[in-house]
Amino acid sequence: MNPLSLTLAFTIISATLAAQDGPRATSSLTFKDGTSLAIAYNQLDLAQGRTLKMLTSKTAEGKMYRNIFNAGGFKSAVKGQLTVQGNIELEHLPLRAGTCKLSFKIDEKLTWHMILEDDDDKEIASIALHVEKQDRAISSRLNIQAIADPGKDPGGFLLVRFGDLSAKISFKASTSPAKEEKRSSTTTSKPPRAAV
Numbered sequence: 001m002n003p004l005s006l007t008l009a010f011t012i013i014s015a016t017l018a019a020q021d022g023p024r025a026t027s028s029l030t031f032k033d034g035t036s037l038a039i040a041y042n043q044l045d046l047a048q049g050r051t052l053k054m055l056t057s058k059t060a061e062g063k064m065y066r067n068i069f070n071a072g073g074f075k076s077a078v079k080g081q082l083t084v085q086g087n088i089e090l091e092h093l094p095l096r097a098g099t100c101k102l103s104f105k106i107d108e109k110l111t112w113h114m115i116l117e118d119d120d121d122k123e124i125a126s127i128a129l130h131v132e133k134q135d136r137a138i139s140s141r142l143n144i145q146a147i148a149d150p151g152k153d154p155g156g157f158l159l160v161r162f163g164d165l166s167a168k169i170s171f172k173a174s175t176s177p178a179k180e181e182k183r184s185s186t187t188t189s190k191p192p193r194a195a196v
Contacts, residue, residue, distance in 0.1 A: 022077075027146045031154030035086035035173045039158070041102060043141040044077045052163045056110050066106050074115075075103040078142065082116060087174040090116075090158075091127050094174050100124060112165050129160060129167035 022045050028038035054065040080102030088095050101117040105126070116125040142162040149156040155172030 022141060025143070027144060029146045029148050029154075029156060030085075031148075031173070033086070033154055033173065035088065035154045036084070037088055037146055037171060038083040039080070039102065039144050039146060040083075041078050041080035041142065041144060043143065044074075044162070045141045055106055058110070070105045074105065075101065078103050080144075088171050089174040090125070090171045091169050093125050093127070095125070112167075114160065114169065127169055129165060129169070 022043035024040065025043050026038065026040045028036065030036040051065065054062050055069060056062065057065070081099055082095075082102045083099040084095050084097050086097055095116075101119075101121070103115045103117070105113045105115050107113060112129040114125075114127045114129060115123060116127075117123050140163075143160075145159045147156050147159055149170075152170075152172050155170070157171065158169040160167045160169065
């Protein structure tokens with residue numbers, strides 16, 4: 001892609017993200033012991049268009065799309081928040097009570113990550129999500145649901161769906177508070193997507 005095309009693509013992608021003001025969605029659970037988890041986010045809608053295909057493309061143009069989205073595009077479009085009351089382990093990563101920003105990134109291996117940041121935009125957790133191709137209809141809007149698991153009271157999982165992204169992120173109440181350093185985890189609910 002020549003420099004003029006890259007500039008034009010950057011402008012178009014930036015304008016597309018600026019125009020994204022999907023419906024605000026929320027999902028929450030409160031358990032008997034007072035532990036709770038709540039998510040609020042804009043339902044980004046790129047899942048059936050060219051943009052989503054480019055985000056997962058291995059071409060130079062795909063890499064450019066990912067760079068733009070990873071540099072703040074997801075954060076500005078999703079405007080996500082995760083609020084925790086009590087101490088919770090999210091995919092074995094302890095989180096303290098409070099609110100953090102929630103967004104997504106796609107790494108060089110095309111693995112999606114849920115990113116949690118503090119108020120100063122410092123990344124505090126990166127949770128790898130695994131994409132699987134689905135035969136049924138894809139989710140055209142970003143959808144995150146908090147679902148209780150009767151076997152883990154208090155606990156459950158976040159179901160994340162967007163395009164062909166489908167992942168479960170487990171959580172449970174924790175007795176130990178979170179540490180300050182950045183944490184990362186890989187979900188184990190879905191196998192990694194094979195390279196195409």
